[in-house]
Amino acid sequence: xxxxxxxxxxxxxxxxxxxxxxxxxxxxxxxxxxxxxxxxxxxxxxxxxxxxxxxxxxxxxxxxxxxxxxxxxxxxxxxxxxxxxxxxxxxxxxxxxxxxxxxxxxxxxxxx
Amino acid sequence: xxxxxxxxxxxxxxxxxxxxxxxxxxxxxxxxxxxxxxxxxxxxxxxxxxxxxxxxxxxxxxxxxxxxxxxxxxxxxxxxxxxxxxxxxxxxxxxxxxxxxxxxxxxxxxxxxx
Numbered sequence: 001x002x003x004x005x006x007x008x009x010x011x012x013x014x015x016x017x018x019x020x021x022x023x024x025x026x027x028x029x030x031x032x033x034x035x036x037x038x039x040x041x042x043x044x045x046x047x048x049x050x051x052x053x054x055x056x057x058x059x060x061x062x063x064x065x066x067x068x069x070x071x072x073x074x075x076x077x078x079x080x081x082x083x084x085x086x087x088x089x090x091x092x093x094x095x096x097x098x099x100x101x102x103x104x105x106x107x108x109x110x111x112x
Numbered sequence: 113x114x115x116x117x118x119x120x121x122x123x124x125x126x127x128x129x130x131x132x133x134x135x136x137x138x139x140x141x142x143x144x145x146x147x148x149x150x151x152x153x154x155x156x157x158x159x160x161x162x163x164x165x166x167x168x169x170x171x172x173x174x175x176x177x178x179x180x181x182x183x184x185x186x187x188x189x190x191x192x193x194x195x196x197x198x199x200x201x202x203x204x205x206x207x208x209x210x211x212x213x214x215x216x217x218x219x220x221x222x223x224x225x226x
Contacts, residue, residue: 002154004154006154034214036214036217041121041219041220042219042220043116043118043203043205043217043218043219043220044155044203044217045217046214046215046216049214089154089155091155098145098157098160098167098168099145099157099160099168099170099171100155100157100214101157102147102154102155102156103154104152104153104154105154
């Protein structure tokens with residue numbers, strides 16, 4: 001049972017424009033959410049996180065929005081750069097848990 | 113300060129052989145997590161270990177898979193009598209404490225069973 005879902009397997013965006021990656025979850029008990037970025041043949045690297053007590057967290061070009069009532073979070077990258085081309089995974093955790101639940105990833109291509 | 117080191121990067125095994133995957137956590141990290149990524153899927157939690165203890169193995173298949181994190185040396189994920197369905201990328205991550213704030217992943221071991 002996939003508790004974290006990324007319904008768009010891929011996304012293409014022009015350099016300089018905004019990239020919006022979406023993620024939905026089913027477990028209302030999740031209280032912490034993260035985005036990871038993954039290049040081919042490398043492990044995922046942490047990008048940005050958000051606690052369930054917030055609805056927005058910003059770090060430079062990256063902003064994560066959380067809508068708890070819709071069980072939806074999104075990652076905004078603006079402006080997008082070619083180096084942002086990678087697979088992006090969203091992940092969620094329970095306060096009492098030891099693991100992260102990952103989505104299936106969205107492959108972002110930023111076109112120069 | 114080296115990151116999480118996994119070896120080998122690529123491992124080819126014939127059906128029925130054993131696969132041993134190694135993970136050295138970041139310096140100062142005593143918590144190790146193993147995840148598996150099957151083709152076209154996200155990462156799935158397998159096991160969480162601290163030194164000499166398995167804390168949570170709820171994601172481990174019940175048979176053929178085992179993990180350890182000895183007092184000295186790397187963490188080992190062991191798969192006995194591999195089958196084609198075990199072909200996947202296996203990622204190790206480490207943290208200094210509870211995982212709630214994310215952790216650092218290694219580059220993974222890609223296991224291919226032929």
